[in-house]
Amino acid sequence: MNAAAAFAPPSPVGKPVRFGVIGCSSIVPRALLEPARYVEHSAVVAVANRTAAKAELMAEQYGIGTVHRTPAELLNDSEVDAVYIALSNDLHAEWIARAMKAGKHVLVEKPLCLHTEELDLIESALQEDGPSLLEGVMVRHHPWQDKLRTMITDHSFGRLRSVETSLCIPAKNGHKDNYRSRPEQGGGCFRDLGVYWLQFLQTLLGLEGADFQGQSSFDGPGGCDWTFQAQAKYPDGLRAAVLCSFERPYRCSHTLTFDDAVVSLNDCFRSNLGFYKMTLRIRRSGGLPAKAEFRPMNYYVNQLDYFCRIVRGMAVPVPFRESAERIRLLDSIYQSARQSRVK
Structure with a gap:
């Protein structure tokens, strides 16, 4: 900091x-x-x-x-x-x-x-x-999400075609003696990281109407999912996918492909470690690269400030239904992946 x-x-x-x-x-x-x-x-x-x-x-x-x-x-x-x-x-x-x-x-x-x-x-x-x-x-308490949503809704680069997300954070010491390596306590990478993907899609695109699927071999400690893939297919043909992992090399990023540009956010968790600048990089078809930069912020400071303002009646709370919608999907995707593995 x-x-x-x-x-x-x-x-x-x-x-x-x-x-x-x-x-x-x-x-x-x-x-x-x-x-x-x-x-x-x-x-x-x-x-x-x-x-x-x-x-x-x-x-x-x-x-x-x-x-x-x-x-x-x-x-x-x-x-x-x-x-x-x-x-x-x-x-x-x-x-x-x-x-x-x-x-x-x-x-x-x-x-x-x-x-x-x-x-x-x-x-x-x-x-x-x-x-x-x-x-x-x-991560929801940072303006890069609002900026991406605006790019989508105002068709800055044409229609959004696909969203690719990587949330790979190698487990420190294999998460030994940690609930993340115990299925009965909600361990595994998807329950730990998948919520970020769902919140990201919820803010940018909404979750209603999309068809979600998930896959994992559940071969981590205690039968946890140490690598998990999930996909969302929207009625208009847009596709979103995520790779979550506790065993693959570190990579945390979002890549949005539009008709006329590719917009990426690399190291998307960086600002949870301190006050850092976040940058959206824009590669336009036939044009020079561009970027949208944000002043140094800390995700957790932003979150704590927002929460305190809610408590003091100075900010509008996040509706419970938003978290509830994510949990229902998180649980559904996870359980469907387990069932398909058993079969």
Whole structure:
């Protein structure tokens, strides 16, 4: 975050949103603790973890004032306004519901939950004028998505013909002792990375009406999908495809092919590591290459700032139906791939 001066969100009037952390996974510093230093209307005041020693170490390293013995104890803390849930995927639905019923706003790591039937549990905890809920798909909080959507809708380069996406991030230490290598906890690459693909398509094209398919050999640890391919076919003939993998060389990119140009975004996760410039590269048929550049931003800082503004009534929340639509598709594509493998 060495370019912090490039982004300084204005602080709303009033007290900061006070966060409690549930789960001390490795993503917590990058997704919340470090971004909170740049979002003045946020403060992390409490932490809880199954292993108390991890919570105590995180509290010491990041100056968190209160360590709770259990997540349930944290939810009873009147000094906590919102919780950040960083548990394994199979625990998301339960703790979202419990937190919201306790009157806490919720920022939860993606995916929102694992299975379609869990959506009912979450929805039952939602109330009009009640606590806010945001699924942490951090890439949606960057203007490059709006720019691409505009290129599509205003036909800047003619009709969009295809979208190719690669989300390949080699597993560090094979995700040993990590829920990502345990199917029963929602492990595998598609549940970890596929949500980004679906959010990307949802924003640019919508998901309704498309026919989705998925394939994997499920030959990763414990029978997890270590490489997963999925395709979407739209009624107008447009095709979109994604390659997700924990074993192939690093490559995270989107390539959009139009009638008159190819637009690409390389290293599309770069801004989750700090304040970086993102660039859309444009190759026009018979023309000189061009590009659309964005000032240095950090995905997680943008996300945290947006969430705090939702809590303070300064921003419009993301409708629950958007996350629900993605989860239904994520689960459906995953299950269809499993069934086809068995056959």
